[in-house]
Amino acid sequence: MSLLSNALDRFHKVARLFIPSISRDERASKVKDFLPRAASTQGGAYFEANENPTNSVGVRYNRFILSPNFRLRHKFVVDRDPELLNKDFSFDFKKIIHPDEPFRDVEFVDRSTSLTEQLPNFDGITQRELVGSSVIKGFDVAKFDPDFQLFMVNLLQRNFMQFDENGGTPSSEVSLTGLEPYMSDIPVGRLMYPVNKGKDFLQSFFHFDLSTGDFALESGDFVEDAILRLKIKSHFGEREIPSATFVSSASLNGELRVNPRKFEILPVKKDYDLDYTLGNVTDSRFNYSATQSWDTFFGTGSEDVDVNNKVEFTIDRPLKQDEVLSFDLTKIVQDAVDNRSSIVRFVIRPVQDIYDRRLEDVNPYNGVGNHWFEFHREKADVDKRPDLIVRVNPSRLSTPQRRARFRR
Secondary structure: OHHHHHHHHHHHHHHHHHHHOHHHHHHHHHHHHHHHOOEEEEEEEEEEOOOOOOOOEEEEOOEEEEEHHHHHOOHHHHOOHHHHHOOOEEEEHHHHHOOOOOOOOOOOOOOOHHHHOOOOOOOOOHHHHHHHHOOEEEEEEOOHHHHHHHHHHHHHHHEEEEEOOOOOOOOOOOOOOOOOOEEEEEEEEHOOOOOOOOOOEEEEEEEEEEOOOOOOOOOOOOEEEEEEEEEEEEEEEEEEOOOOOOOOOOOOOOOEOOOEEEEEEEEEEOOHHHHOOOOOOOOOEOOOOOEEEEOHHHHHHOOEEEEEEEEEEEOOOOOOOOOOOEEEEEHHHHHHHEEEEOOOEEEEEEOOOOOOOOOOOOOOEEEOOOOEEEEOOOOOOOOOOEEEEEEEEEEOOOOOHHHHHHHH
């Protein structure tokens, strides 16, 4: 069964939002007819998908190439040797990827020399120019309508980029039959140019109210330690591609692997409610409540988060399903007790030099390539949801009864 056919059942719920009048049977046979194919643009920039992730963190790509093969499209080739337009050439990705640090490219490599065979020579044009004007077959999902972006990105990510439950590469092969209408020739220059939308950064917000109940915390309490625990639901990596060169594309070809990536946990200054963390606020990239907005895009700037009180960590290996990640948030919780009425608000996000709707972070020391994870946050499965374990030495001004409660 094709990948598209396998996805239809999962897509029915989403499709109803687009065309509620269409029946389930009609939806199955006409999915390609009613889904919008092309995205509108504003100032030449594509609109990003309007997703509100509540349990996802990392960098997720939305442009994918099928193989290292490319075809020439420069006007010199069209005019002088048009038969070459149908000839496949190939990048030798292994020559570009650093042998000791696979997540980084070999520095200063000439892309035009990292090929499996020499390109033809034409007077008046360099090999580099020939490569830059060529095209690679793939899925440029960023060009689709935002609603269709989410469907296609999740379809390709979960079938090609997701590790299995043991952190390994899925053994079964996936067919792309039925998805040919959505493939296109992607200019190599677009794959290498950071100022176009090829990936999204994903972040998740948290809200722990420690101000109520028998063990409510109050100013003057000393937080001995505070441990956040996340239980992993799924983990997504990268396949064979020199990610620091092709900064705007992931590959559907090659062995699945993890490129090390840095993440960080930061206290949030804005007083959002629990509803925000559950995805119940409209367009959360700009608003954190029905009446209040972030000062910076998606609350990423210093006006919205405390960049001086953060916890950093790196993930450099595949994560297993239900694996528990633990983080020491003692300083963040202490700050919440002292300054934020004992309500702990923080965000987990990938470390980036740039957080923007369209510009992309290309600092390889933050991490390169497709790399994101999901954690359990299902309301019905309490045992798997994030928890915050706090040990406290109560304030000296506490009553004997309160001190006794904390010593139990």
